[in-house]
Amino acid sequence: MKWFRIIPILLLIALNTLLHCLPLFAVALFKALLPLRAVRRACNPLLTGLAESWIGVNSAMMGAFTRTRLVVDGDTALARDGHYLVLANHQSWVDILVLQNVFNRRIPLLRFFLKRSLFWVPVLGLAWWALDFPFMGRYSRRQIARNPELGRRDMEVTRRACEKFRDMPVAVMNFVEGTRFTPAKHAAQASPFAHLLKPKSGGVAFVLDAMGTGLHALLDVTVVYPHGIPSMLDLMADRIPEVKVRVRQRPIPAELAGGDYQADRAFRIRFQQWMNGLWQQKDADIGELRGDAGH
Secondary structure (H helix, E strand, O other): OHHHHHHHHHHHHHHHHHHHHHHHHHHHHHHHHOOOHHHHHHHHHHHHHHHHHHHHHHHHHHHHHOOOEEEEEEOOOOOOOOEEEEEEOOOOOHHHHHHHHHHEOOEOOEEEOEEHHHHHOOOHHHHHHHOOOOEEOOOOHHHHHHOHHHHHHHHHHHHHHHHHHOOOOEEEEEEOOOOOOOHHHHHHHOOOOOOOOOOOOHHHHHHHHHHHHHOOEEEEEEEEOOOOOOOHHHHHOOOOOEEEEEEEEEOOOHHHOOOOOOOOHHHHHHHHHHHHHHHHHHHHHHHHHHOOOOO
16 A cells, blocks of 8 residues: 555655756756856855755655654754755665755755766756766775776865855765665674764865865764664655754864875874764764663
């Protein structure tokens, strides 16, 4: 019987997407044809407003068609025109909907670094491009060792994206683990954290280096599903009773905003120690939110 529920929801999501993407593409085409700074500044709020409207309708449907209880605690003094680096743990594609629901119109539009292959997703790939989401190769360490140019290519994509972000309020989103958490991945990594994969610091370091003082604060976000990690189908089938989200707003250490992560070994070690400290706190937060024994 779940398909009698899921299919209409999928159709409504598709309709909402088309209704918002058609004007979004029109504005993006105008912006691309007249690549002037003044035109870009005029078009960016229109594009962002359309994206926030699309997210708002999706969030309203999530509230109307599911009984999922969203419990948010932590820092709530957020700025709609701020410049944030947002770091979160990653377990499910539901994470993205949860984060959009929590932060839509409370901070600038969340912009993710996406795999290049996602550009070819029908409709959404073009929408992400129109909204200046960066597309990256996401090469493995082994691939970069064989061909260092691949790593430099992703760094250049990061720098170009961050140059655009300097002209607008922005929330740069990064799932630091680099992939969704699973027990198998956790075991394969021999992760020192009970509930997390090891953080990958390089991407965060590149963003901080490229943005410099353009980012005002770090939003450290922890997402917990007390009844088990869900799929998107679980959400549409109303099988997620509760989601807990903790938001910690932290300063970005000034000494970490301008170092050379690749070439400076001492800086790289300091940066990794900082990231591991964040992850230790996040691991403890997950245990507390899940109600694990000893928390």
